[in-house]
Amino acid sequence: MTLPAGTMREAVIDTEAIADNVRAFRRRTGVDVIAVVKADGYGHGAVRAAQGALDGGATRLGVVDVDEALALRRGGIDAPLIAWLHAPGLSFGRAVEAHIELGISDLDQLNRAAAAATGERPARLHLKVETGLARNGIPPEAQRSVFAEAARLERIGRVHVVGIFSHLSNTSPDDDREAIARFDESLAVAAASGLTPRVRHLAATQAAIDLPESRYDAVRIGLGIYGLSPFSYRSPAELGLRPAMTLRAAIAAVRRVPAGHGVSYGYTYRTDRETTLALVPLGYADGVPRQASGVGPVVIGARRFPVAGRIAMDQFVVDVGDHPVVVGDEAVLFGDPTYGAPLADDWAQAAGTINYEVVTRIGPRVPRRTATR
Numbered sequence: 001m002t003l004p005a006g007t008m009r010e011a012v013i014d015t016e017a018i019a020d021n022v023r024a025f026r027r028r029t030g031v032d033v034i035a036v037v038k039a040d041g042y043g044h045g046a047v048r049a050a051q052g053a054l055d056g057g058a059t060r061l062g063v064v065d066v067d068e069a070l071a072l073r074r075g076g077i078d079a080p081l082i083a084w085l086h087a088p089g090l091s092f093g094r095a096v097e098a099h100i101e102l103g104i105s106d107l108d109q110l111n112r113a114a115a116a117a118t119g120e121r122p123a124r125l126h127l128k129v130e131t132g133l134a135r136n137g138i139p140p141e142a143q144r145s146v147f148a149e150a151a152r153l154e155r156i157g158r159v160h161v162v163g164i165f166s167h168l169s170n171t172s173p174d175d176d177r178e179a180i181a182r183f184d185e186s187l188a189v190a191a192a193s194g195l196t197p198r199v200r201h202l203a204a205t206q207a208a209i210d211l212p213e214s215r216y217d218a219v220r221i222g223l224g225i226y227g228l229s230p231f232s233y234r235s236p237a238e239l240g241l242r243p244a245m246t247l248r249a250a251i252a253a254v255r256r257v258p259a260g261h262g263v264s265y266g267y268t269y270r271t272d273r274e275t276t277l278a279l280v281p282l283g284y285a286d287g288v289p290r291q292a293s294g295v296g297p298v299v300i301g302a303r304r305f306p307v308a309g310r311i312a313m314d315q316f317v318v319d320v321g322d323h324p325v326v327v328g329d330e331a332v333l334f335g336d337p338t339y340g341a342p343l344a345d346d347w348a349q350a351a352g353t354i355n356y357e358v359v360t361r362i363g364p365r366v367p368r369r370t371a372t373r
């Protein structure tokens with residue numbers, strides 16, 4: 001396969017895979033899927049990812065902040081959409097106007113949301129409770145008073161409490177069950193306060209798969225809709241998922257060199273025989289982790305090679321031996337192993353990080369293109 005003429009590098013995004021992955025989670029969990037498209041859809045493109053997820057039956061989208069939510073609205077996405085981490089003092093007027101639902105973690109945010117409501121449009125809220133992660137969320141000791149105020153604001157039509165949620169630490173099933181117990185206590189306090197949140201949501205990808213009691217009314221799936229696995233010991237295929245992003249480049253230069261030739265900065269790699277070196281025009285500025293120097297896998301012409309020497313800002317070299325490679329040939333860094341590509345996980349392992357970080361850090365210099373089939 002070759003890249004389109006004139007394309008040096010690209011991330012090809014299979015939105016049909018995203019739709020299929022959402023379907024897989026709906027089947028597996030039996031509850032609604034809130035598709036998490038924060039951080040530009042984990043690097044896949046937020047609007048494109050949102051569209052794919054909605055095609056697969058996601059009922060709601062999740063992002064971190066109001067700006068990400070507004071960008072989705074500008075991109076033509078009008079599905080229910082929640083944002084849950086806010087700048088201190090942010091006014092929620094534009095969010096309410098764009099019917100963006102707000103995750104609320106304290107009384108100040110609740111009051112600011114109520115202040116942004118208009119006569120005909122109450123602020124739609126999901127109350128976030130703290131269950132152990134030590135991030136944001138209303139702590140147990142404040143829940144009675146914050147919930148009571150939310151119920152009062154709901155009675156006078158300023159807010160509508162659509163949901164209540166929290167987030168798990170994935171430390172162990174037992175730790176997560178403790179968090180579930182705290183979540184249940186919060187639900188009881190909410191009910192006693194006169195709140196009737198329709199959408200109770202707690203699980204992200206890992207718990208949605210492994211901890212059925214964490215599923216409630218909806219699961220918030222990020223990594224899984226992009227076809228990646230949160231488990232180091234279970235592949236996407238084992239989970240019925242298909243990786244949606246293929247990162248690839250066109251070989252930019254090829255040279256034949258003798259034995260003993262140094263490669264890239266610091267000559268950390270030297271050829272041990274006469275060989276062919278191929279130049280891949282992707283570097284750490286594009287999100288290819290420099291820590292994967294000498295290790296990260298690349299598939300060229302159906303053969304898998306490690307990076308030779310250091311990954312530079314814009315490029316790295318592969319020693320392809322006597323394998324016939326010409327300028328313009330495709331080099332695949334990661335994608336769907338069904339088609340012979342390495343996994344983003346292989347790069348994560350090579351760099352000492354996680355697959356989440358590998359895909360979200362692919363930089364703006366890499367054009368995203370929706371796969372055509």
Ligand SMILES: *Cc1c(COP(=O)(O)O)cnc(C)c1O
Pocket residue numbers: 036038084166167203204205206220221222223224230
């Ligand atoms: C990012 C995020 C998710 C999605 O997590 P995954 O592990 O990618 O499924 C869900 N909920 C919250 C609050 C998040 O910040």
